Amino acid sequence: MNLDLVLDILTGSCLVLGAFLSLAAGVGLLRFPDAIARMHATTKPQILGLLFILAAIALQDRRWTTVLVLLTILVFQMLTAPISAHMVGRAGYRTGVVAPGSLLVDELERAIEEAQRDVVEESPDDSNPPPR
Amino acid sequence: MSAGLNADPVAKDVAEPDRREVRQRLWQQLPLLIALVVLWMVLWGQFTALSLVTGVIVAIVVTRVFYLPPVELSGRINPWYLLVFLSHFFLDVAVASFQVAFQAVWPKPVPHSSVIGIQLRTRSDLIMTLDAIAMSLVPGSLVVEADRERSTLYLHTFATESLEDVEAMRRKVLVVEARIVRAIGSKADLERIRSNGPRAAEAHSGEREARS
Numbered sequence: 001m002n003l004d005l006v007l008d009i010l011t012g013s014c015l016v017l018g019a020f021l022s023l024a025a026g027v028g029l030l031r032f033p034d035a036i037a038r039m040h041a042t043t044k045p046q047i048l049g050l051l052f053i054l055a056a057i058a059l060q061d062r063r064w065t066t067v068l069v070l071l072t073i074l075v076f077q078m079l080t081a082p083i084s085a086h087m088v089g090r091a092g093y094r095t096g097v098v099a100p101g102s103l104l105v106d107e108l109e110r111a112i113e114e115a116q117r118d119v120v121e122e123s124p125d126d127s128n129p130p131p132r
Numbered sequence: 133m134s135a136g137l138n139a140d141p142v143a144k145d146v147a148e149p150d151r152r153e154v155r156q157r158l159w160q161q162l163p164l165l166i167a168l169v170v171l172w173m174v175l176w177g178q179f180t181a182l183s184l185v186t187g188v189i190v191a192i193v194v195t196r197v198f199y200l201p202p203v204e205l206s207g208r209i210n211p212w213y214l215l216v217f218l219s220h221f222f223l224d225v226a227v228a229s230f231q232v233a234f235q236a237v238w239p240k241p242v243p244h245s246s247v248i249g250i251q252l253r254t255r256s257d258l259i260m261t262l263d264a265i266a267m268s269l270v271p272g273s274l275v276v277e278a279d280r281e282r283s284t285l286y287l288h289t290f291a292t293e294s295l296e297d298v299e300a301m302r303r304k305v306l307v308v309e310a311r312i313v314r315a316i317g318s319k320a321d322l323e324r325i326r327s328n329g330p331r332a333a334e335a336h337s338g339e340r341e342a343r344s
Contacts, residue, residue: 021233028236036274037245040290041236044271048229068174082268082275089276089288093247107249108277108286 007059014056021049035092043085050077163205165191205258205316213314220311224270232271235291243291246298247276250305252283253324259317260285263309273301 028041054070093108165188172187173179235242252260257280264275264285277286289301313321 021229024233024236028232031236032242036288037242037290039274040232040271044229044232047269048225065177069177072171072174078269082265085268086275089274093276106247108247111249
């Protein structure tokens with residue numbers, strides 16, 4: 001068994017794993033109940049899926065300039081995905097796309113109510129704008 | 133998260149700063165400048181004098197035009213705990229990715245979620261942001277809201293069937309925070325982590341758990 005064969009097998013398994021995680025993200029997008037749960041499906045398995053695909057590319061094209069570009073792609077994905085997920089989740093929660101009844105525990109609702117009460121009792125405060 | 137990103141115009145318009153101040157500000161921005169130059173050279177795919185010079189020019193223009201308040205580094209770094217944090221982090225991402233993927237594909241009803249508030253012990257914006265990013269990248273948890281004044285993160289947690297699952301997630305966030313603080317946190321934050329361990333955090337959560 002030579003090195004190229006081993007690397008080809010590794011590349012193949014990385015591609016299959018990455019493809020499975022991307023497929024699961026798509027299925028989750030259809031099946032999960034509300035906006036935030038769907039964010040879990042779309043942003044998260046995809047990070048690992050992307051990692052597998054990038055690893056497959058790196059295994060086939062073993063030049064360090066390629067690896068550096070792949071690392072850059074991964075770092076920027078990891079930095080930006082949580083922010084987009086946060087913005088969609090925040091907007092989804094505050095516009096009521098998330099039905100409160102579907103949650104087991106909700107500690108944010110009380111915090112928002114308290115913040116609103118503070119705003120009404122004291123002077124208007126820009127740091128805690130009323131959500132709805 | 134968004135509160136920390138607002139540009140601070142006061143810091144920019146200081147009238148005639150003396151030389152020491154200028155040098156200090158340059159020193160604080162240096163890591164960002166170097167990172168931008170390296171990024172520029174990687175994107176061009178060549179490491180030559182020309183790409184270095186153009187990279188420096190572009191980096192300076194970018195940091196002038198898109199001004200952000202400097203990130204306050206603690207000046208302390210522990211490579212061993214950084215490695216511990218990173219390896220735990222990638223392990224968490226791998227395990228949880230497959231969990232959520234199987235929950236998506238498995239023909240069973242999708243479990244209940246929760247929104248929980250977690251009081252962090254750090255006072256550093258950077259560590260709070262890193263903790264939020266780390267928790268957001270691990271499947272099953274997503275930061276819905278961040279209260280910078282009270283160092284509190286509000287996480288949407290996927291698949292919480294019982295209150296034990298909620299408490300497990302709460303402990304998880306604090307453990308991740310402790311790992312980051314041990315890696316790059318300031319001395320004051322380290323003290324806070326040591327004196328205010330997971331037990332104190334559980335007592336705090338016990339108060340909130342007394343639901344109406």
